[in-house]
Amino acid sequence: MTFEFQVPTPNGKMTFRIDTGTSLLFVGANGGGKTRLAVLIEEELGKQAHRISAHRALSLNPSVAKVTEQRALDALRIGTTGERFRVDNRTIARWDSKAATILLDDYDYLLQALFADQISISLTAYKNARDGNYQSVRPTKFDQLRDIWDRVVSNRTLDIGSDSIEVITQYGSYPAAEMSDGERAIFYLIGQTLMAATNSLIIFDEPELHIHRSIMSRLWDELEAARPDCAIVIISHDLEFIAAREGSKYVIRSYDPRKMWTIEAVPEQVGFPEDITTLILGSPKPILFVEGSGESLDRAIYRACYPNWTIIPRGSCEEVVHAVVTMRANGTLTGITCAGIVDADAYEPSEIEFLRSKGIAVLPVSEVENLFLLPTVIEAIARVEGFDDAALSTKVADVLNELFEHAKRPENQLPAVMRYCRRRIDRTLKKLDLNSAKDISTLISEYSSSTSSLDISRLAALATKSIQTAIADRNAVELLKWYDNKGVLALASKAKGTTKIQFEQWVLRALRNNSAPDVTAAIRHSLPSVSAS
Template identity: 35%
Template sequence: MEIILPCKLNSVEPITVNDENVLVVIGANGTGKSSFGRDIAERYPDFVERIAAMRALFISTSSVNFRDMISERLLSPLVSDYERLVLRLREEEYEAAVNYKEACKENPSLLPPVTKIDKIQEIWEKMFPYNRLVRKSGFIELAATSKNGSSYNASRMSDGEKIVFYLIGAVLNAKPNALLVIEEPEIHLHTSIKGSLWDEIEMCRPDCTFIYLTHDIEFASSRRHSKRIWIRSYDGDEKTWDYEIMEDNESFPEELYLEILGSRKPVLFIEGTDQSSIDIRLYPHIFPEYMVKPMGGCQKVIETTKAFGQLKDFHLLESKGIVDRDRRTEGEIEYLRQQNILVPDVAEVENLLMLEDVIKTVAKRLMRNSDSVFRQVKENVVKLFVKEMESQVILHAKHQVRKKLETTVDRKIATVEQLAEHVEMIRNNIHVHEIYKEIKNRFASYASQGDYQSILRVYNQKGMLPQSRLCNLLGINNKESYLKLILSILKEDKKDAQAIRMAIKKSLGA
């Protein structure tokens, strides 16, 4: 569907977006996000449904005309949008039960229908794993029951519990192919569930277009494969907005981060710029409590993490960084950790996907013999490492020699004679053959002992995963399919996700 966006400042031609399932409109408070959404709603009255969870909890008459409002007030007590939704769901549940009862007279083996309340219950309980929704008094009353057995009526749910219930139900009840304008989709939602909740809701209604109005940059970042619209300001008299459209592979500009820094969420700086990179796709699911910000190269991550930490008295936010291990020495790694920069116990981010516990968890998920799969992968990786050992040794030796040169050069040199003498001293003090021999013996020991974890720590080889035949052993197509499966498990946030997350965090020393 082509959507004409509101009037853009200094733009003559109308701005349109095509075939987008998700639009994220983000900006600081007071920049005109609600007016932006209202403008879109007025353009498409036959398609639009506006969802504002906080307002839905209170009495609302916005959906009826004046005559209907008077009639409703005279004949029945006012109800909120939330209460209206519950009434509609109860009506559907009753009708489904009656129809099912009648149908079973003809076909006793007929399975019961899946109603909207069933779908709401499934998602709601994923968000609140220590609670569950039950039906009382037949199917009329909803209650939440905790593990200790205490229960309370749905009307006594917390605002957060009600909002989750309402958001799921409101989207499920939307008309086909609706344009859903959702204000503050993150409100009253704990940071650990707001991304996963909307992932679940979006999957329930692939026919709809979701337009989120938010000031939460972490939520906006979680809507991958979306078109993001950054609103800077709004002129109410002219009804024009100063905004910028960003593709899903663009990072948010620094100016926007400064605007929204009030989110008070700890920041995790990582490597990568391309949204398809493993770092950017993986780490938000490993550290959902952090706002993950890709910085490009490792040096930029190091510099930014240190600088952000030095300004802690100003912004009060915790910050960490993650850089690949590559061929860093233990001394380098210890220095980085003192600067709040995590370094994994594997050579690079691809190797995290090859951790034993990660492989075994995925293998079990696919009903494979996890021990057998890992044993074969381990054998293949050891063979690959042996085959490429000489080149790997040289790479590590070059790195050590370069670091020794960097730390040995004395900058307090005044004459060419002093420089020549100093260079000769360096040559005599850096024993290349000894460095090479030590690394070669160590790597040979890893290979002979089948020390898989140590090989992952030193082996920089982006082709290791496909060459290990892991995907063939699991019965999946390729490395990308393997990564997508891991990400889907992490999104579920169940036992398998905990196992994968724990293995990766352990490798990072987190």
């Protein structure tokens, strides 16, 4: 079965089609018209749609009055138990004519429908057994809900009786009414999914509310598997959640209150993983690709110093280069501008110029943490601690002395040289293009020719000499271009008189809330300027 709806856009109506057993996903910022889009889809599809609102009350009361199954389903799906299904009844009764803003308070209706289903199936099983017909009993919706819950929620199981619901843990039990917000949200979403009518389009508006990100994907795997007869539309502002799901994806760029949306499809083939593509298209800012894995300290530095950019870590230098080149090549498709920053890694002037021509700047240090050992940054940190004049000079000199002594030790220096050599070897091998070779001898010849310039002894000697010369000259700026050692951050912490962990925590707070503006300014001044063009 295929569902179809249209959304008004500045360029006319945009048609969406979705088959049962599949998902359609929209991502957008707060205020981007997400809920109103959900309302539009529900109104256009009428009785085929079952919308679960972002504005939902989560008061769980297992002691609700028990009613007939049809009465419970009508109340849940329409909001009234009067006439049979009519869309205008739902608009008034379920949504109080405020479909985009009202707080949906239907948990009681959901529980009534689940209990009614349980009573109906139990009664059928009893009558069959009484008549000697011991055919298998189909599971109740409560059975299905409990099974999904047990697979999703760790260390908590549900005990569902004829008129009660308990949560069982290794430490005891508690009534469902005392569930946490997250537990009630999970219970509610599973129940709503199971109780939607057969062959429905289920619309989830911001389903991630109250639910920890670590279980969202697992929960959604279960919900999609539970309703293969239905299609699912998810509308969310959680980029990571949307990116992780299978299905056609769209970005809601903007909303015109005259009921008009600007919507773009997430391209499937632009040279990026799906999560990165979704994040890029969901960002109103230009993109800055950086080296690293997105550790909190790295990200905090870049976000504080490049506030007008969306920061996306891309691992290695090669991945940053690929990301920038690919994004700029697809600029007309995505409408996004970007730039990149890579670690110093002792690039030669010609390499730095090549990177600059591609829109990629180079850090002044071998890795971003080394910024905290630059003399200007150490001085700014020491000033925060009240050092001034001669005491300030002494404090900066003491920290730099420890840096030089740290880099002088063979057990620290050799690993830094080894890492440099490995990076240069890896970079050379990644540039190899042996596709033209048609036989083994040609392959060997082309490989030997391409790697003949890779003199590892020369690379090791260059790195060693550069480090030792910087130490001898007491040139911290030059040393930090070559010396990549995670231990140096502990030396920077001595400018503040704290442990490394305490220093990292302080830096994170200072960068995020600008409580040490001179430190942020010193770091920012040390970083390269970038341009989106």
